[in-house]
Amino acid sequence: MTTPERAPRGGRRRVVASVLTVAIGYGLACVLGLPPSMPFDVAWNLLDYPVDASLRVEADGQRRVVVLQHGLWRSPWALWRLERALIAHGYEVVNPGYLSTRTTIEAAGEALADHVSRAHAASVYGAKIAFVGHSMGGLVVQEAMRQLPTLTPSACVYVAVPHRGASLCDMRKRWWIFPWIMGDGAAMQLSPGHPLHRRPIAHVERSGAIVGDLGEGNAAIVGHDDGTVSVDEATLTGAADRVVLPCGHTRIASFDETIRQVLTFLKLGRFAH
Numbered sequence: 016m017t018t019p020e021r022a023p024r025g026g027r028r029r030v031v032a033s034v035l036t037v038a039i040g041y042g043l044a045c046v047l048g049l050p051p052s053m054p055f056d057v058a059w060n061l062l063d064y065p066v067d068a069s070l071r072v073e074a075d076g077q078r079r080v081v082v083l084q085h086g087l088w089r090s091p092w093a094l095w096r097l098e099r100a101l102i103a104h105g106y107e108v109v110n111p112g113y114l115s116t117r118t119t120i121e122a123a124g125e126a127l128a129d130h131v132s133r134a135h136a137a138s139v140y141g142a143k144i145a146f147v148g149h150s151m152g153g154l155v156v157q158e159a160m161r162q163l164p165t166l167t168p169s170a171c172v173y174v175a176v177p178h179r180g181a182s183l184c185d186m187r188k189r190w191w192i193f194p195w196i197m198g199d200g201a202a203m204q205l206s207p208g209h210p211l212h213r214r215p216i217a218h219v220e221r222s223g224a225i226v227g228d229l230g231e232g233n234a235a236i237v238g239h240d241d242g243t244v245s246v247d248e249a250t251l252t253g254a255a256d257r258v259v260l261p262c263g264h265t266r267i268a269s270f271d272e273t274i275r276q277v278l279t280f281l282k283l284g285r286f287a288h
């Protein structure tokens with residue numbers, strides 16, 4: 016009888032060590048009042064990022080700043096891989112966090128708008144400011160734009176953003192555990208029926224939408240989706256361009272092709288097709 020092969024003990028130890036590290040990190044984050052996803056976000060973004068010399072900023076001496084916003088239940092570390100890629104291609108990056116489970120989209124947008132306006136007034140930022148938001152972070156960016164009517168961004172890139180709400184929220188918000196994990200503020204505003212989604216979206220003509228599509232990944236969502244947001248919900252009507260990637264909602268923020276497409280849109284105002 017053939018003896019089945021077993022994984023090397025060293026490999027098992029590494030797996031156990033990784034699990035324990037994330038578990039300990041999760042516990043510390045909860046105790047310290049930090050986003051509980053932080054250990055996961057860090058581990059998810061440890062890989063090297065793609066580099067394309069043709070997508071570097073122009074060598075014209077002009078500063079280009081990209082402001083990032085993470086999504087619900089996540090932390091700035093969720094966009095760390097993208098942040099490093101942007102810096103490597105010549106951008107300055109601002110990646111502020113917000114406690115998404117303890118605030119509203121309006122309050123988070125106001126905080127982001129205040130941060131950007133103060134820095135801009137102090138000439139901390141250059142003339143070209145772009146925004147990249149993942150998931151609910153894109154809604155925060157849109158709210159910040161409403162509160163900064165005199166600021167015209169060079170570009171806004173929305174990654175898996177439910178621009179007019181996510182139907183999955185309506186299905187899950189009545190679960191007793193939903194508000195306990197996601198909070199009863201911003202998370203509840205993801206419902207398509209919330210008044211927030213009837214407000215105009217600024218600078219659509221300068222915007223690009225990156226959409227995840229796993230086919231019929233989530234049976235609870237009508238049509239194709241990324242497991243959390245449907246393709247239709249992540250499509251921005253009137254946007255300069257849209258690209259669809261075969262990726263799930265969580266992974267898409269650090270996906271190689273997402274990073275390449277963000278860099279492409281920031282430089283060319285369109286995606287690579």
